[in-house]
Amino acid sequence: MRIFRIGLLLGIRQIQRASIWTNVLIVFVMALTFLNLIAVSGILVGLIVGAERAVREDSLGDIIITAKAGDDHISETERIVREISAFPELQTYSVRYSGAGILEANYKERRDLTGERDIANVKVTGIDPVAEESMTGLSDALIDGKYLDPNEEGYILVGALYIKQYAAQFQDIFETIEDVSPGDTVRLTVGNISKEFIIKGILKSKVDEVSLNTYIPEREFRRLFNRVDRNADQIVIRLDEPTENTSVKAALVSSGLGDIAKIQTYEEGVPKFLTDIKNTFNVLGTFIGSIGIVVASITIFIIIFINALARRRFIGILKGIGIDRKAIEIAYVIQAGVYAFLGSLIGVIITYVVLIPYFDANPINFPFSDGILVAEPIGTLVRFLILFIITLLAGYIPAWLIARGNTLNAILGRK
Amino acid sequence: MENKKPIIIASGITKSFGSGDLFTTILKGIDVTIIEGEFVAIMGKSGAGKSTLMYQLSVLDEPTSGTLTIANESIERKTENERTSFRLETLGYVFQDYALVPDLNAEENVMVPLVMRGMNWTEARAVARASIDAVGLPTKYKNLPAELSGGEQQRIAVARAVAGKPKILFADEPTANLDSFSSQQVIDLITSLNRDFGQTIVMVTHEREYALGCNRIIHMEDGRIIREEILKPLPE
Numbered sequence: 129m130r131i132f133r134i135g136l137l138l139g140i141r142q143i144q145r146a147s148i149w150t151n152v153l154i155v156f157v158m159a160l161t162f163l164n165l166i167a168v169s170g171i172l173v174g175l176i177v178g179a180e181r182a183v184r185e186d187s188l189g190d191i192i193i194t195a196k197a198g199d200d201h202i203s204e205t206e207r208i209v210r211e212i213s214a215f216p217e218l219q220t221y222s223v224r225y226s227g228a229g230i231l232e233a234n235y236k237e238r239r240d241l242t243g244e245r246d247i248a249n250v251k252v253t254g255i256d257p258v259a260e261e262s263m264t265g266l267s268d269a270l271i272d273g274k275y276l277d278p279n280e281e282g283y284i285l286v287g288a289l290y291i292k293q294y295a296a297q298f299q300d301i302f303e304t305i306e307d308v309s310p311g312d313t314v315r316l317t318v319g320n321i322s323k324e325f326i327i328k329g330i331l332k333s334k335v336d337e338v339s340l341n342t343y344i345p346e347r348e349f350r351r352l353f354n355r356v357d358r359n360a361d362q363i364v365i366r367l368d369e370p371t372e373n374t375s376v377k378a379a380l381v382s383s384g385l386g387d388i389a390k391i392q393t394y395e396e397g398v399p400k401f402l403t404d405i406k407n408t409f410n411v412l413g414t415f416i417g418s419i420g421i422v423v424a425s426i427t428i429f430i431i432i433f434i435n436a437l438a439r440r441r442f443i444g445i446l447k448g449i450g451i452d453r454k455a456i457e458i459a460y461v462i463q464a465g466v467y468a469f470l471g472s473l474i475g476v477i478i479t480y481v482v483l484i485p486y487f488d489a490n491p492i493n494f495p496f497s498d499g500i501l502v503a504e505p506i507g508t509l510v511r512f513l514i515l516f517i518i519t520l521l522a523g524y525i526p527a528w529l530i531a532r533g534n535t536l537n538a539i540l541g542r543k
Numbered sequence: 544m545e546n547k548k549p550i551i552i553a554s555g556i557t558k559s560f561g562s563g564d565l566f567t568t569i570l571k572g573i574d575v576t577i578i579e580g581e582f583v584a585i586m587g588k589s590g591a592g593k594s595t596l597m598y599q600l601s602v603l604d605e606p607t608s609g610t611l612t613i614a615n616e617s618i619e620r621k622t623e624n625e626r627t628s629f630r631l632e633t634l635g636y637v638f639q640d641y642a643l644v645p646d647l648n649a650e651e652n653v654m655v656p657l658v659m660r661g662m663n664w665t666e667a668r669a670v671a672r673a674s675i676d677a678v679g680l681p682t683k684y685k686n687l688p689a690e691l692s693g694g695e696q697q698r699i700a701v702a703r704a705v706a707g708k709p710k711i712l713f714a715d716e717p718t719a720n721l722d723s724f725s726s727q728q729v730i731d732l733i734t735s736l737n738r739d740f741g742q743t744i745v746m747v748t749h750e751r752e753y754a755l756g757c758n759r760i761i762h763m764e765d766g767r768i769i770r771e772e773i774l775k776p777l778p779e
Contacts, residue, residue, distance in 0.1 A: 134658055141646040145687075445642040448603055449656050449703070450631020452624070535627075536604045539638070 134451065135458025142435070142463055151467075154431060158471020158519070159478070161424035165511045166479050168420075169413020170501045174487065176406040179334070179497035183402075184394050186264050187337040189221075189364040190373040191380070192397040194390045201359035203388045211385060212365060217376050219366045222263035225254035225349045226361040229318040231290065231342060233305035236313070248290050248303035250342050252316065254349025263366055266331070269338050273310030273329030276345060284314065284325035285343040288332035302340065316342070318352050334496050363389075370394075414511075421515055425522035428467065432460050433526035440530055444538025453531040457524060464523025465516065472512045479503050547777055550711060550743055551577040551600055556609035558595055569595045570606070571766040577711075581777055582737040582744045584754035587763035593747045594715060596763065600745060601634055601713040602626050614710050631659055635704035637714040637733070641696035643688040643703075649675060650684040653703045660707055674706035675699065678732055694725025701732055705742065712736065714746040718753060726753065 143151060184190070193212075195202050202208065205223065212218060234246040257276040260266050266285075267275035271294075276283055288294035292304040308314060310327050325344065333339050350356065367373055373393045380391050436443065443456055484501050491498035530538075537543070558570040569592045577583055577600075585593040598604040599611065602618055611618040614633055621629060636642075643652045653671035658664065672684060678698040688696050697717060704712055714733060718726035734756035736742040746757070754760050758777055762770040 130658055130661060133664075134655055137651065137655070137658075138644075138646070141651070145646040442642075442644050445638065446644065446655075447627060448630065448638075448642075449636055450627055450634075451655060451659050452627060455659070536598055539603070539642070 131452050131455045132458055134455040136462055138446075138455065138459035139462030139466070142459060143466055154428075154467045155470045155474065157427055158424060158467050158515075159474040160471075161420045162472045162475030162512070162515055163478060163483075164420035165414075165417035165515060166475065166503050166508060167483065167501065168416045169410055169507075170479075170503045171487075171492070171499060172409035172413040173406055174500040174502040175492075175494055175497050176402055176409055177502050178491060178494070178499045180398060180402055180406075181500075182333070182335050182497060183337065183398065184370075186266075186269065186333055186335045187364070188394055188397055189263060189366040190370045190394050191365040191367070191377055192392045192394065193363040193365070193380075193385075194392070195361065196388065196390050201355075201357075201361055202363065203359060205358055205360045205363070208363060208385055208389060211383060212363070212380065215376060215379070217367045217369065217372055219368045220259070220262045221363060221365045222255060222259045223346070223360045224260075224362040224364065225346055225353070225355060227252045227254075227318060227349070227353045229316050229342075229352075231286070231305060232315045232317065233308045233312065235315060246305050248305050250287075250290055250303075250316075251340060252318070252342050252344065252349065252353075254346040254353075255343055256346055257343075260343070263364060264338075266338070266343070267329075269331040269333040270329045271332045273327065276328055276343065278345065281345065281348060282325055283328035283344075284316065285329045285331055286314070286327055287339045287341045288330055289336070289339045290342065291330060294330070294332060316344075316352065321352060321354075323348070323352055334494075334498065336496075417511070421518055424515065425518045428464050428519050428522040429526055432464055432523045433529070435463075436460060436527050436530040440533070440538050441541055443531055444533075444535050444540075447531070447535045448539055456531045457527045460527030461520050461524045464519050468516045468519035472515060476508065476512070479508070547578040547580075549576045550579040550581075550614055551575070551745075552610075552612040553600060554610045556596070556599055556606045556611065558592075558599060558604070559607045568607075569766050570599065573599075573609070573766075573768060575600075575761065575768065577743065577745060578777060579710075579743055580737075580741040581759065582734070582742075582757045583746070584757040584760045585745065585747045585763060586749070586751065586754060586760055591763040592766040593763050597713055597715055597745060597747050601636065601711075602630055603636075631656060631707075633710045635707065635709035635712040637697070637700050637704050637712070637717045639716045639719045641688065641693065641700045641720075643696055643699060645688050648685050648687050649680070649691065649699045649702075652688070652699060653706050656703065656707055670706055671702070674702040677705075678702045679728075692725070693721050694728055697721060697725070697729050698732060701729065701736075705736060711743045711745060714744065716747050716749065718748070718750065726750075730756070 193202060193208060209223060212221060229250055229252045230247050231250045232245060232247045257278045271288060276285060289302045290304055291308055292306045295302050295304050308327055310329055312327050313324050314327060315322050315324050331338050367376055377391055377393050385391060446456055447453055484503060487501040491500050553573060553575045556570055556573040557568060559566060559568040561567055573596055585596060587593045599606045650668065650671050653674055654667040657667035657670055675684060678701055680695055680698055683691060683695060717729050721729060730753045733744060737744050748754055758775055760772040760774065761768055
């Protein structure tokens, strides 16, 4: 204990007597290292979390109901809708019908019947425009034209990635139709049935479920797809409190709905590749951040080594008058620890007080996501501990190297 | 002096450096005994080996051969940690250039070895202040070494060396970097420790006038003791 107390005194006094600018520079380096450790993985993970948030906001909601395995559609959709409507936690919901069709454009201008048709295989979703707007704010994704009017028929919303001029950046990845805009007529063919629609609006979103989709009113969908039983393909639910989705799902399942449909929370329903990418980015971010740790530990090593080397004579004198070299080593470890702690503390403050609120308010505009900065407290704590322990080691090793040297040589300044 | 109690017994001490063509022997078989309460000066020209002898006697260095017993303890078998602990408990040092820790103030410089010996902080502070008072610097407790003159720093170094009441005080040319006034102050202080408290002192010096307060002067030349000069016998 007395060795530690002496080490503490020596360490604190060394920091106090050091140049203020030296201290500021070291703490600054440590703060940057900590931020590097947090921010690199935080932005990579935030990119996926941003995508997940967008999928939750613009498409899937908090609870997703789909057909049970083996069923083509959700059985007893109307009963399910009645029952979920009675849940007090429910904020809104949307019933969706899904199918696939061929969208054709520019067929009226086509003169050469042997030539290539301007067609694209598309996903078709039948919606109640009012319910869908309430659920996902689909009209916010409009980049041209207007939203579906529930009292009108013969109109369609087309996802931008089905239209060549909007999907040019993706080259031939998606099947597209050309040169269409709101007001143009297109033909939607499902099996042997075709129907003309006027493009009411064009949708573009960072959620592919929206940009790679076409929307028509559910009545027209059922007629076109001959879905007379009113059984839908997907019911998405938004709750007043999204975090309650697990308990609401359990209540839905226990009410018997679990027997007739597959009920999932958002977390269960989110595509697995998103979770996989998130985990991969987390590991990648930690790896990149760990390079920062190596740089910081080398920096601390050099700083402490030069410091200890410059004080080698005083280290020798302290040993000469009987001070245990462990006390001297502790002094340098404490120095390194104080620098790591202060740097990390500043890093934490910058992360949680400045960066996270800033990126929440001003997400980074990635092509498929509005990237935010994600820094879970537990992950931050783990990174702090890693940085702290490595810094302590980086402080200890040079102090150990210098302090273990010959006492008289140190006092006399001999090599 | 045969009836006095020896505190240092060195026998056949040699110290060599280097190897091959660079092999040099600095000390060539030194036999010396120092009595408890004695004030001994080691003198000689530069390169005579006086500082090297003092480093061996003060356990700061290990002799190449020979035996050394201090305060009835054999030194040569001690580990590095044991030697450090032995220096803390038994010996005090005053170096040429003060050798105060620049980050610690005067009081802390004196306190650190006392705390290392196991004193609590309050007790160590009181002892340190008493020791600083005794060297005549009662207003300098909180001054950093850089804020003290050379003479004041050396007096703080003496205060540090004697605060723990060591059995032997070693002083390696303690006036080498001081002006004549400060040198005399430091020599008076060291001499008074021996005269008033019976402190055993071994001092290396170039200046004969500073050795006049000693009981004995050991004269060295070329790594050997060539003469011993008794200035005043030890009191009974």
